[in-house]
Amino acid sequence: MNTLAVVGSQWGDEGKGKIVDLLAADADVVVRFQGGNNAAHTLVVNGEKFILRLVPAGALHQSKTCVIGNGTVVDPIALLAEIDGLKRRGHLRDNSLLKLSNDAHMVMPYHRAIDRAREDLLGKSAIGTTGFGIGPAYEDKMARVGLRFDDLTDFNSFREKLERNIRDKNAYLKTILKAKPVAGAEIVEQMRAARGRLRRYLCDTSAFLQQAIAGGKRVLFEGAHGVMLDIDHGTYPFVTSSNCSASAVFSGAGIAPGSLDGVLGISKAYTTRVGSGPFPTEISGRLADAMREEGSEFGSATGRPRRIGWFDGVLTRHAIRLNGMWGIALTKLDVLTGIDPVKICVGYQLRGKRIDQLPPSRQMLGKVRPVYESLPGWQERIDHARSLQDLPVNARRYLERLQEFCGVRLAMVGVGASREATIILEHPFLALKSTPARRLSGSRSGKVIGPPTA
Ligand code: GDP
Ligand code: IMO
Ligand code: MG
Numbered sequence: 116m117n118t119l120a121v122v123g124s125q126w127g128d129e130g131k132g133k134i135v136d137l138l139a140a141d142a143d144v145v146v147r148f149q150g151g152n153n154a155a156h157t158l159v160v161n162g163e164k165f166i167l168r169l170v171p172a173g174a175l176h177q178s179k180t181c182v183i184g185n186g187t188v189v190d191p192i193a194l195l196a197e198i199d200g201l202k203r204r205g206h207l208r209d210n211s212l213l214k215l216s217n218d219a220h221m222v223m224p225y226h227r228a229i230d231r232a233r234e235d236l237l238g239k240s241a242i243g244t245t246g247f248g249i250g251p252a253y254e255d256k257m258a259r260v261g262l263r264f265d266d267l268t269d270f271n272s273f274r275e276k277l278e279r280n281i282r283d284k285n286a287y288l289k290t291i292l293k294a295k296p297v298a299g300a301e302i303v304e305q306m307r308a309a310r311g312r313l314r315r316y317l318c319d320t321s322a323f324l325q326q327a328i329a330g331g332k333r334v335l336f337e338g339a340h341g342v343m344l345d346i347d348h349g350t351y352p353f354v355t356s357s358n359c360s361a362s363a364v365f366s367g368a369g370i371a372p373g374s375l376d377g378v379l380g381i382s383k384a385y386t387t388r389v390g391s392g393p394f395p396t397e398i399s400g401r402l403a404d405a406m407r408e409e410g411s412e413f414g415s416a417t418g419r420p421r422r423i424g425w426f427d428g429v430l431t432r433h434a435i436r437l438n439g440m441w442g443i444a445l446t447k448l449d450v451l452t453g454i455d456p457v458k459i460c461v462g463y464q465l466r467g468k469r470i471d472q473l474p475p476s477r478q479m480l481g482k483v484r485p486v487y488e489s490l491p492g493w494q495e496r497i498d499h500a501r502s503l504q505d506l507p508v509n510a511r512r513y514l515e516r517l518q519e520f521c522g523v524r525l526a527m528v529g530v531g532a533s534r535e536a537t538i539i540l541e542h543p544f545l546a547l548k549s550t551p552a553r554r555l556s557g558s559r560s561g562k563v564i565g566p567p568t569a
Pocket of ligand 3 (some may be wrong): 128154155156158
């Protein structure tokens with residue numbers, strides 16, 4: 116396949132960044148199509164750690180084009196800081212390799228102020244947002260009062276719109292949210308200074324991508340967050356404010372339905388969640404603490420400890436169906452080393468009845484009790500494994516059961532945070548409608564476990 120979307124199958128932080136970075140070696144273009152800097156994608160390359168929030172995870176490969184599509188919301192100051200950080204570390208040297216959509220909406224300081232003030236007011240019922248203003252920025256987009264990068268073309272008219280928004284938002288902040296207003300003049304001056312640097316990246320990214328696809332380029336779409344945080348299909352209202360399922364690729368990148376060859380879901384070998392909301396397989400106590408430590412499960416965007424749970428097969432099947440996933444990359448199998456037994460959720464109990472799917476009302480997800488299957492664990496370290504044969508037999512059994520239950524091809528298995536700590540069973544760019552037989556960087560091969568059943 117030439118065009119592939121990578122999306123999270125759980126509540127985010129599944130390891131999308133690592134897998135996108137790995138696949139980017141064989142792609143030409145990497146595209147973010149939704150979300151903003153509420154995303155935090157960690158890459159570990161040659162022992163160095165990078166956290167990318169807005170810049171696509173192709174940026175560590177010197178010649179790949181990175182696109183921030185129209186469906187994203189972008190804090191211009193945060194973007195420039197991220198670009199500067201990458202440039203200081205020797206990346207993103209060629210400005211023509213980063214493209215930002217004219218039509219992407221800007222996240223402004225008043226969005227952050229509103230986000231935080233609302234969360235404060237909600238107290239115990241807070242969503243647990245990242246506080247980066249993502250929800251309020253998408254609200255403005257839908258209310259047709261948002262500022263787009265295209266507006267920077269004429270700074271006078273941009274300033275008028277910005278000042279009008281600042282007036283409205285400050286009134287809302289002061290009178291309704293009882294919060295401090297934002298400093299209007301400062302924001303205008305900050306944007307005046309940022310404008311010169313931002314404009315070099317701006318273009319019609321939709322036209323660029325359509326042309327790239329028509330020209331047979333390999334394009335990788337990097338999802339942010341996860342299916343269960345999707346505004347329509349997640350655990351509303353404990354979700355983010357964008358569609359994070361694969362369907363958002365078309366609207367968020369401006370490409371035609373039908374031009375996507377496949378979808379790769381990313382799942383952890385267990386489950387995590389940051390922020391509030393239902394989480395059927397959540398566990399607590401010493402085991403959860405140990406998994407959190409072993410898996411470094413602290414939010415890369417906010418440093419918050421992530422909630423921990425067992426792998427939820429019911430939820431993953433939902434994600435697979437919703438996205439038509441070609442396969443799954445299962446990450447962080449190494450974190451389960453030393454845990455015995457390991458558990459997979461294979462159903463729920465709801466009001467005394469067994470169910471095999473998500474309850475029809477997502478609110479009921481807070482009421483279900485997981486039904487587990489226990490499998491024997493393994494004690495051996497597995498971070499060196501590069502093929503299934505390198506794994507202990509019980510780790511292989513865990514993978515086989517998980518694949519069988521989910522009914523989907525297991526394409527990759529992550530056994531460590533670094534780029535190379537990955538077992539590649541089937542490379543998506545060599546699968547399906549892969550037209551020109553292009554060589555992949557490095558030679559990786561492995562055995563596909565079992566036939567794909569979904
Ligand atoms: P993303 O938002 O989906 O890109 O995920 P994050 O980067 O927020 O969180 C995933 C964390 O797990 C990061 O710290 C990664 O470096 C790390 N990681 C990814 N894959 C693996 C893996 O297979 N094993 C281990 N131990 N860590 C991994
Ligand atoms: P990546 O791309 C994990 C969660 C927040 C909160 C909810 C709403 O790194 O996987 P928001 O600031 O988006 O309005 O917060 O969504 N959330 C994430 N959790 N990983 C993410 O992104 C997330 N992006 C948003 O914690 O519960
Ligand atoms: Mg993350």
